[in-house]
Amino acid sequence: MRLGFDVGGTKTDAVVTDGAGRIVARTRRPTAWGPQGVVDTVLGLVDELAEVPGVAASPFTSIGIGMPGQVAPGTSIVTHAVNLGVDELDLGAAVGARLGMPVAAENDVKAAALGAHALSRQSRGGDARSTVAYLNLGTGVAAGLVCRGRLWRGAHGTAGEVGHISVAPDGPLCKCGQRGCIEAFCGGAAIAERWGRPGALPVRDVFDAADAGDPDAVALRGGLAYGVAAAVRVIVLSGDVDAVVIGGGITALGGRMIGPVVAELEASAAASPFLRSLRLPERVELLPPGSPAAALGASILGASNAEEIITHG
Incomplete structure (x- = not known):
């Protein structure tokens, strides 16, 4: 045991x-x-x-x-x-x-990356993917990489720290001092700070307000999708993983969150035969709730x- x-x-x-x-x-x-x-x-x-x-x-x-x-x-x-x-x-x-x-x-x-890899294997009847990335969307954003059942930590243990990759030099200011970091777009704390309205679940409030047509919320929701899609592209293009399993508190939104992300991935692939060949939307999975x-x-x-x-x- x-x-x-x-x-x-x-x-x-x-x-x-x-x-x-x-x-x-x-x-x-x-x-x-x-x-x-x-x-x-x-x-x-x-x-x-x-x-x-x-x-x-x-x-x-x-x-x-x-x-x-x-x-x-x-x-x-x-x-x-x-x-x-x-x-x-x-x-x-x-x-x-x-x-x-x-x-x-x-x-x-x-x-969690190791656990996501094991759960993926169990769901596939023991057929293990050789490489899996776990992308955590919570207060911050980070990833873990598993290759052939073992964690890949990198030379100094920072492999997977995709949250502080800048994907828009003129984007929102990140706590790390850069502009346009992935975490500045899709980290829960960054979204809550930019939303600036009280609430127990700010990211959910943003999505609710976006559904109601609030222009600020629509922009924040679009930024979240942009940031998550950018993280998926970075992970796949740098590690060519079989799957990117997304978990963390923000994924409680389920289809409301993953739908815009997939749409963002499809939009970027529409202009690039190379990106289309990677079939990125098919590599994205949501970790089951709980x-x-x-x-x-x-x-x-x-x-x-x-x-x-x-x-x-």
């Missing part, structure tokens, strides 16, 4: 998977604030999962944790998880020592880490 956690700013999703990678139990709870809060949340969920019928009879053999922030490859130390109040947290020392097993830690988007991709990916990382330690230990 393998544990996987997706530690988010508001909630933590936890799964138990079996040796075949199937999810056999799942639960979630609100994420407590700060380093100790994160640790307490994870340990509390471990205790809860250990009581699930069918799980309790077998010991946990590995644990993987995905969470926002930076994780140095080969370590379990998470830094700069500002949305959780964490400057630095060694999950191996804080969680692994308590549970008596090594901890694999990874950025949540990269963990999918535990990041927690599943974390469990895969944890299992791989445990096997590596056993093999080389």
